[in-house]
Amino acid sequence: MAAKNNTDIGFEKQIWDAACVLWGHIPAAEYRKVIVGLIFLRYISSAFEKRYEELIKEGDGFENDRDAYAEENIFFVPEEARWTTIASAAHTPEIGLVIDNAMRAIEKENTTLKNVLPKNYASPDLDKRVLGEVVDLFTNEVKMDGTEASKDLLGRTYEYCIAQFASYEGTKGGEFYTPSSIVQTIVSILKPFNNCRVYDPCCGSGGMFVQSEKFVQAHSGNRGTISVYGQESNADTWKMAKMNMAIRGIDANFGPYQADTFFNDLHKTLKADFIMANPPFNLSNWGQEKLKDDVRWKYGLPPAGNANYAWIQHMIHHLGSNGKIGLVLANGALSSQTSGEGDIRKNIIEADLVEGIVALPTQLFYSVTIPVTLWFISKNKKQKGKTLFIDARNMGYMVNRKHRDFTDDDIQRLADTFSSFQDGTLENVKGFCAAVDTKTIEEQDYILTPGRYVGIEVVEEDEEPFEEKMSRLTYELSEMFIKSRELETEIREKLGAIGYDIK
Numbered sequence: 001m002a003a004k005n006n007t008d009i010g011f012e013k014q015i016w017d018a019a020c021v022l023w024g025h026i027p028a029a030e031y032r033k034v035i036v037g038l039i040f041l042r043y044i045s046s047a048f049e050k051r052y053e054e055l056i057k058e059g060d061g062f063e064n065d066r067d068a069y070a071e072e073n074i075f076f077v078p079e080e081a082r083w084t085t086i087a088s089a090a091h092t093p094e095i096g097l098v099i100d101n102a103m104r105a106i107e108k109e110n111t112t113l114k115n116v117l118p119k120n121y122a123s124p125d126l127d128k129r130v131l132g133e134v135v136d137l138f139t140n141e142v143k144m145d146g147t148e149a150s151k152d153l154l155g156r157t158y159e160y161c162i163a164q165f166a167s168y169e170g171t172k173g174g175e176f177y178t179p180s181s182i183v184q185t186i187v188s189i190l191k192p193f194n195n196c197r198v199y200d201p202c203c204g205s206g207g208m209f210v211q212s213e214k215f216v217q218a219h220s221g222n223r224g225t226i227s228v229y230g231q232e233s234n235a236d237t238w239k240m241a242k243m244n245m246a247i248r249g250i251d252a253n254f255g256p257y258q259a260d261t262f263f264n265d266l267h268k269t270l271k272a273d274f275i276m277a278n279p280p281f282n283l284s285n286w287g288q289e290k291l292k293d294d295v296r297w298k299y300g301l302p303p304a305g306n307a308n309y310a311w312i313q314h315m316i317h318h319l320g321s322n323g324k325i326g327l328v329l330a331n332g333a334l335s336s337q338t339s340g341e342g343d344i345r346k347n348i349i350e351a352d353l354v355e356g357i358v359a360l361p362t363q364l365f366y367s368v369t370i371p372v373t374l375w376f377i378s379k380n381k382k383q384k385g386k387t388l389f390i391d392a393r394n395m396g397y398m399v400n401r402k403h404r405d406f407t408d409d410d411i412q413r414l415a416d417t418f419s420s421f422q423d424g425t426l427e428n429v430k431g432f433c434a435a436v437d438t439k440t441i442e443e444q445d446y447i448l449t450p451g452r453y454v455g456i457e458v459v460e461e462d463e464e465p466f467e468e469k470m471s472r473l474t475y476e477l478s479e480m481f482i483k484s485r486e487l488e489t490e491i492r493e494k495l496g497a498i499g500y501d502i503k
Contacts, residue, residue: 033118033236034126040117040243041102042138044075045083066109073249075113081105087139090132096122099131113246116239178204178278178328179364180211181396181406182374186326188415189356189376192274193218195225199272201261201279201314203230203254206241208276210248219250228252229267233260262287262310271320281330281370283307299347303339308332313344316353316377324355325377330370331359332482334448338489346446349387349438353377356388356418359450361396363404371478373450376418387441388421389450390414390433431457451476 051074055063062068069076079085081102089098099121107113121131186208192198192215200208209228210216219226228250232238238258245252255266288304291297296317302310308329315325334357336342348354356376365372371393395410417433420426428434434454444452 033120034131036240036243037103037118037121038099038134038138040247041081041086041099041106042083043247044106045077045081045086047074048077049082073251075106075110075246078105078109081109083139086135090135090139091129092132093128095128095132095135096126113242116242118239178207178211179405180207181411182278182328182360182364183208183211183276185358185406185411185414186276186328186374187215188411189418190274190276190324190326192276192324196273197227197229197270197320198274198276199229199267199270199318200275200277201231201267201318202277202311203232203241204237204278206230206244206252206254208278209250209252210244216248216250229270229272230254231261231266232258234258260287261314262291262307265314267318270318271323272318273320273323275315275318275323275325276327277311277315277325278328279311280307281372282332283311286310299351300340300344302344303341305339306332306336306341309341309344312348312375312377316348319377319379322380324379325375327375327377328372329375331373331449333375334373335483335486337445337486338493342446345448348377349441349446349448352381352385352438353379354387354448355381355383356390356421357448357450358390358414359393361393361404363398363402364396364406382422383424383435385438386421386435387438387448388418388426388433388435389448389453390417391431391450391454428454430455 048069051069051072052063055065055068066076086095086099086102089095092098100119103117103119103121107115107117120126198209198219200206203209209219209230219228228245230241230252231254232241235258238254241252241254245254253267259266284305284307286304286307288302288310292301296313297310298317299313300309302308302313311327312329312333315327319325333341333345336345354375355378356374358374358376360372360374362371376388392410392414395413396404396406399405417426421433421435426433426435431454436453440453441448
């Protein structure tokens, strides 16, 4: 099998398993804050201590100069917030108060973290003996030697724990976490690395910015040439995103507070070079009735009951002249004809904005099982009047019974297919990919389902495993049922408009 899309997660799992002893000692809603807060505190203290020792060795007396840390994209950590202080109090009844005070001290020193860090460690619901044991684990097992590998270890641990929370919290977890293989696929296709503005209007915990090693390497500490922007409506998730960026050394502008992107666009004048997003699927009651005349709806008013095309148009509105979008959407957006969505999709296609569509396999997400698709939208496509369709539903491998992932080779194959399409050398592959002109899409009523264009791979009898065949056929049948219901609704609406009512 090709290389799987993961790294050695022994340490991350060790931290998670040990920290899980807290589960029975604190309300579930607070557990996530406790763990990610400790990871964050350990990280910034370690980064500070490394820089502090460097400045001591230089001997110029700048070890307490805040600017000496800021210029290296490192947070200044006051003495009462350093991990040595935390560790020395691990087995005292005051350990919770010591950590809370450390969080307050860090916020006071670093205004970008004001009201961001958790301060619930002194809660009587949290067993201080157990908390001390977790502090010991971070003290004894996290060896920060100043190397990039040790720096990345805590960042990986942070993301690993967030992924576990997404898995444990079910649908709610999907609000703040996008699986890394999906992020890496988007990043590998868009390549948002050099001298650019990158934006996510529904950024969750910031996974679009940190779950790709290539993206992190390109953006960490590059304040002068690269800008990262995001927005998140959930207060706790917004705070998690701020901490996530700090751990990775990415200087991001997520606005001064959480806010609803549709009603309070915090980056109203932004024109981004790249937009990467995983908006909430099929969001209803998003506020259409109060935003009917909004300038963002250039291609048509999105329906009140589904925000998919509101998200798409919001992103297009924020694109620069050569900007590109990579986003995740539920499959319904590919073919829906109800409530004006078909007309909006037609207008976007006719404007030559849709560069590529990738149908993903099921079970990539921890929290939802519905099939999803990657959309790639470009303001200045290299292949004018053409769209690339990829059917990737049979790619990847099962990590366990519930979760699928891509291999590194899977991601590279998708990225290479896009590159071949863009440079004009793509050869269509039956059942996998096809470059299609807009006229052909028009003949298909502007429906963007990849299966309509790539065809069905020729499979010799009994070559396809039974379970995979059943999964594929069930999905295709589900697609037909969805299309049937949409057509039925459309027919009823049209008959109702001329005075006929079918019961």
